[in-house]
Each structure stands twice: as C-alpha cells, then as structure tokens.
Amino acid sequence: MGKRIVLCSLCVAMFSTVGFAQGSKGKKVKNAPVFSQVVYQGDDKVYNENPLKAGEFYNPILQGCYPDPAITRKGDDYFLVCSSFAMFPGVPIFHSKDLVNWTQIGHVLDRTSQLKVQDTGISAGVYAPAIKYNPNNDTFYMITTQFAGGFGNIIVKTKDPFKGWSDPIKLKFDGIDPSIFFDDNGKAYVVHNDAPNKGEELYNGHRVIKIWEYDVENDQVISGTDQIIVNGGVDLSKKPIWIEAPHIYKKGGRYYLMCAEGGTGDWHSEVIFVSDSPKGPYIPAPSNPILSQRYLNHNRKNMIDWAGHADLVEGPDGKYYGVFLAIRPNEKGRVNIGRETFILPVDWSGEFPVFENGLIPMEPKLKTPKGVENKTGKDGYFPNGNFTFTENFTSPQLDYRWIGLRGPREEFITVLKDGGLQITPFPVNIKEVKPTSTLFHRQQHSNFSFTTTLKYIPKSEKDLAGITCVQSERFNYVFGVTKKDKDFYLVLERTERGRSKVLASTKIDVKNPIQLQVKGEGDNYDFSYSTDGTNFLQLGNTVSGDILSTNVAGGFTGCLIGLYATSENDILVE
Template sequence: MKKILYLFLLCLTSQAFAQIKFTNPILAGFYPDPSITKVGTDYYLVNSTFSYFPGIPVFHSKDLKNWKQIGNVIERNTQMTFLGDGTSRGLFAPSINYHKGTFYMTCTNIDKGGNFVMTAKNPAGPWSDPVWLREVKGIDPSLFFDKDKAYIVYNSDALDNKPLYSGHRTIRTYEFDPVTLKVSGEEHLLVNGGVDISKKPVWIEGPHIFKREDWYYICAAEGGTSVNHSQVILRSRSATGPYVPYENNPILTQRDLDPNRPNPITSTGHAELVEGPDGKTYAIFLAVRPYEGNFYNTGRETFIAPVKWTNGWPVINPNLKEVQYQYAADYKEIKQADAPPQNGNFSYRTTFDNKLDQSLLFLRKNDSSWYSLSKKNGFTMKLKPETCMEKANPAFLGKRQQHTFCTAKHSASIHPEIRK
C-alpha cells in the first residue's frame, strides 16, 4: 500500500513540474508581424502575408509551442486581391482580438483602401468581407476592448502632417463600435514621436493596448523593422492617456549586440504580450536569423520569450541580452493531432490530391484557370507569360522556406506539347 501511495505521489509531483521546451522561432519561415489572442485555454495567432494569397494565416495552440494552421482570413478573391502590388506591399500587420463570441481581425492594405476590419464566429473561418475604416489614417490597427468601450489604436502621421524629422510618427486612437464596426468621437493623440521625441525616435508602430490591474499599457515597436528594431512600453491610468514611458526602455532589442556573434537573432520587435497556461506573461514577436551579414532567406519569423514584471513594468527576455533559441516553462506540453511541426528540425511531405495545403501561397490572387488538382495527376499547371518579377498573377505556387539549411525535392513532369 505504501509503494502504491509513493508511486501516486511521484506521478503527481512529476505532472506538477512537467516542463515544456520552446524552440525559436516557434513559427519558422516567413511568419512576420505576429498578433495573438487568448480565448479560454486556446491561443490564436495571425501573421502578415503582404501580396501573397491566401492572406493572413490563422494558427491555433494550447501551449504556445505547438501550432496548427486552421485557416486563412482572406481566402476568397471577392474579399480582396493584390494585383498590381509589389511582393512586399499588400497586407501589413494584422491584429486578432476576441470579444463576446466574435473574433475581430484588423489590418492595413497599404496601397488599396487602407485600414479595415473583418469578423468571424469561428477563427478557422469563414471570415467576413472587409469593412473599410476610412477615418483611420495610418497603418497597423489594433483593437482594445475595455468593459463597455472599445478602441482602435494605430500608427499615424506626424502632427498636422509636418514631421520634425524623417521617421517621425504618432500613435492615435478612436473609439470603436464592435457592432457597427465604425469609429466614433474624436481622434486622440496617444504618443508623439516615440518614447523620447528629443532623441528623434523613428517609426513607432505596431501598437497594442492592454490593461493590467489599474494601468493601461501601450506596447509598440520603434526603430524600423531591420537591425535597429526594438520594443517599448508606456502606461497610463486612462485608455486615452496621457501615457508615460518606462524609464528603462526598450524592453526588447538586439541592436546593441556584437553583429559578428555566432548564430545571431536580430531585428526583434513588433511584440504582443499574452498570458501563458502557467499564468505568467510571454512575448510573441518577430525576429530574423541572418547569415553572411544581413541576409535571411527564411524571412521574418515568429519568436517567443518570457516576460518579467518589475514594479509594474514588463521586461522581455529578462536577465539576458541575447534572445535564446530555447526556453523552458513549467507547464504541460499539449501536441495537436495531425499538425505538421512548425519549429526545430523537421521534415514534411506535401501532396496534391484533391485539396491544396493551407500553407501554400499564390501571388496576389487564386486564379484556378491555370491549374487543376486530382489524385492521379496531382497539381497540374498551365504555363503563363507573366513572371514573378511582374505585379500580375503568374503560374506560381510557393511554400515557405522554414530552415536555414535544408534539402527540397519534388517530382514533376512536362506535357509533351509544352516540351516542344
């Protein structure tokens, strides 16, 4: 009886201290500008896709490590296409939120229409057509729900469109009606320039407002999205300010580290904070894994790091200078059934039976006139005169490169008429 009791207690103890290990990036390969929301015990995350189609993948996780793509926000040509847009234009910085049974996704179509909001009852879709927010001038819109009020916060122009220096931007907000999907009232200026305008901070963007205890916080990026990227934090007793910056900003950056360090992670920023399954705070942010200086064929990717609260202020990656390739936390890992791995060393096989994998990307729209799917012939393409260097819809189907060192193989055949 004692042995049985001892084994039972040992089982409880090991379960209580089960450790999960994260491998960065948690979403490898061209998953920039992450935004995350927690609904009960579920996490949902979205990323930018620029001019690729379908747009804005939606991921689900139970543990912040194992992610499964469950859909795409923009999957119908009737929602929008990106014909005429450069590959780095299109959709900028989506944000996902949940409120009273509805998921909201706000985003910027940088060259066509500006800012918009879309909704869904199920994050896997289908998502609504876009509702355009013409009054919201700028980029990177994000929603914040505060009891009986909601706000949309975004990066905007300098005051009176008169920048004091190159890269001078502001953060502003309107009240937002989650039912009519319209803004109301007066626009409020929340941040002018950045943490310290006397130092000419550039490109404060990707703002998110959240509330903790009696404080409202703005978490935003500064410095641009390259090697000078950083994350800053400000707080206020009111959602509409005034906001006071943390004296030890930035709360995340890698710009001061030796650029020649081995296996660097750089360009960290565009972060959003979220409560983990253990009740602790974690940051989800973009970064890159460069090689030979500042090349990165895997693109901007999604990373994770722990957050420590000190005197009411959050610090990302506390007590460390370099963002780590691995972290551990004291809670249980929950794997997802039928989910291909998204981080670490892995291999996969993509087949083309009767349905395209959700992670595959066209350029600018899905035009099914030049391809077909079948169990016998797989993915059959008709060649087109358009090329990837142009701004049309070429005969292109892409898969993200998710490893810095990898091998790819494919099986293909050319129809005899084409061969001639």
C-alpha cells in the same frame, strides 16, 4: 513594421488543408506541367548542435516568412496571425492550446472579396494584422492595413475563427498598423501609426500613435474622437523613428500601450507606456526598451536580430508571454528566410512588463510552460527545428503552407485522379506584377533542399515550367524546362533589379519525368536536375543567394520557393 524604411540595397492540423480547384474535375489539360512530388528538407546547424531535451521547444515557433505576429485568447484557445503582403490567401491564422504546439487553421483573408492584391508588388498588400477577442459580444476581430484594392485600413470579424471571416469593413482613417482594444466597460478603441500633423514633421521617420473611439455596433471609428497619444516615441529629443504596431492592454486598472520603435531593421525594439485612461496621457517606462537585440555583438553565435513588433497574452501557466518578429541571418548577414515569429516569457511582476532575456543574446531553445509537452512536428502540429515535409499531391486537399501570389491558387491548380498536381499556366511570367501560376512554399532554413518531380513537354519557347526562388518580381531565380526550335532545354536565369541574365542552359530529354532541385547552404544556392531519379547534375555554377535576401532586394518578405509555370516565358536559350 517600418514599412517605408528601405532595408538596404497551415478541428484542423498543421498538415491542415484547403480544397483544390474542382473546375477541371481532375482532368488533364494537354501540355500542362504535372508536379508529382515535393520534398522540402531543412538541416540547420543550430538545431543539430542544440538537440531538444524534455520540457524544451525551439524558438522561432514559426520558421520562414511569418512576420508581425499578433495573438489573442478565448478561454483555453489561442489564435495567432501574421502579415502576408501580396500572398494569396492572406493572413495565416494558427491555433494553440499551450503556446508551444500550433496548427494552422486557415487564412483570415481567403476570398477575392476580402483580398484584392492582384496588381500590387509582393511587399505591398496586407501589413501588420492584429487579432483580438471581444468578450463583451463573444466576437473575434482582425484589423489590418491592406495597401491594395482601394482598401486601406480594414476590419473583419467572426464568432468562430475555425469557420471563416466576414468581408472587410473599410475604416475611415489613414495611417498603418491598427489594433483594437476592448475595455471591460464595453467601450472600444482603435490605435494606429500615423504621420504627424501637417507641418509638424520634425525628421525623417518621425511618426505618431493615434487613438480613436470605436463604435462596436456600427463597426467604425467615431469621427472627431482621434487624438495623438505618442509623438515620435519614448523620447522625442532623441529623434526616435517609426513608432508603430501599437497594442493596448489593461492590468490592475491601468492601461499599457506597447509599440515597436526603431524601424523593422537592426534598430528594432519594443517599448511600453502606461496611463490611467485609455486615451492617455501615456508615460513611457523608465527602462525602455523592454525587448531588443540592437545593442549586442554582431559576431555572436546563432545570431537572432531585429527583434520587435510584439504582442502580449497570458499563458496557460498564468505567466505572460510575448510573440514578436526577429530574424536569423545567414553567415553573410543576409536575410533570406525572412522575419519569423518568436516567443518569450514576459515578467510582469512589477509595474511594467519585460521580456525575459529579451535584451541579451536569445537562445534557440526555451522551456515549455509548466505541464506542456512539446509535440511540434508530431500529431499534425506545425514543425520547427530541422524537419522534412513531403507532398505527394495525392490528397484532394492542399496543405495550408502552399500559397499563391496575388490571386487564388484554385485558378490554376488541379489534383489529378491518377495523382500529381497540374498547373495550368497563366500568360504571365514571374517578373510581372500580376497573379502568377506559381504555388509557393516558404524557405524555412538557411540550409535546405527543395526537390520536385516534373512531367512536362513544352510546346514552344513561350512555355516554361519548373522551380522559381522569389524575393520579389524584380529579384528572383528561374530554373525550368522550355523549348527552342525542336529541342528542349533546362535553363537557369537570374533577375536582379528587374534585369535578367541566363546563367546556364542544357539540352534535356523530356520523354520521362525529371527531378529539379534547389539546395541552399547559407548564401550559396545550387540548382540541379536528375533524369534517372538518383543522380543529380548541377546546372551551371553555385550562385549567390544575395538577391533572395531582404538586405539586397528590400521589401518585407522572405524567399518563396515555387512550382512555376508560364505560357509567357521570356527566357531566351542561348
């Protein structure tokens, strides 16, 4: 994932769950806001114009900010993980039997002993996890880089991904994007992106792929075994940038090294090398790249772009498949949904694997593997396409799609005995690099609405609760209820590059619950409210989603929509 390149200027079902905090035993806290319902609805044109037929499913398979996918298989079980940055819990993990129908079974890093992102920016934290099953000892491993908490490169393991993971083991090497390979002779290796040797940097973005032997018994790389196996990329003379996200596969007795190249933006691609030994030398395929959308018309319909950062697995039909990240920009080319998880069949009938139709404009639909029925959005499977997600907060369990930022959700949420979700506000506002009392849902469509019902009477101007749309601590919208003197106000604030401006405000009656809504239509976002449960009034004018895009805000996340409360409100009602 070209981490330092600046991008200009959920056995458990999808409606899978994790327990709420029980510290307050479902009791109400005086003056704490209560959210009684959320309805998220997606309505993208591409799905309306391309209805599914029998034997088809939609791509991406995971919509919204689920980037940097990695996948492994044990028997008939597939497990997939994604990057999570400063989101808490970290590294969402999904399970499938067929590569089409997925359930989220939890998060790999779900404890504070595993995830220490409390003081880091939203786009730091956990990058590019890799997951691998080792048949030699019947153990699953997840290896990743955690830019926070003094961790660096770490590995966790488990015998059963449904039952949780170990605490992290710090690995003694620098660089990023590590993955692990288990050879059939019992040996193991770690490969990763790193800087060139000191004094050998040739240009900005020049990186190398390194390999280490790995001691499985002691869970550590073996000192002195490291060597560079790729310098720069496929062709150093062309000054390739950001060779990264390496994975090794063994097929037909030979070793294949697959990497991303070109950075995680519009020059992103996937390339492949081959060797007779796991430690090289690795020879690039003559037909690289094997996946990219970079050469295509920028005005193509239903544009999918930035394809790369891939991982391969053998499917239930005996074919290979590749999961990878890509984006679906809005009509202005902005990336508000973030980088998503896609899948394509892979032709590996020749010497090198090639993503089928991975070098031409990608389609929104794919054919299911032979014998697989598409059940997405039904029977508890993760939905894709256009869908509605309704959360009434009546269950003692919380859907895995709800995430916190920099700290556990359980520290500020309580499910009330009479229904509803109470958020006990932290003295932290959304612009601070600290754990916030905000429960987030990813934006998963360009055209969407997110509506919640809020019961709240703020005590002072320091108190605020409502909705926030966040690309980062420096780029966000806040739409909430606060107080000034003896009156209550609904306010809309825009923060760009850390500078905030109140766009609109209105006096409001808070004796009864109010509904708050944000609607996005491509780049246009509207913030509205209702005091009668039926009629919505827009607060202020339609605003631009520019600051919710990667293009403007930089970083690596998509827009997160949050139920937000703070006792450190700094929005001044004018």
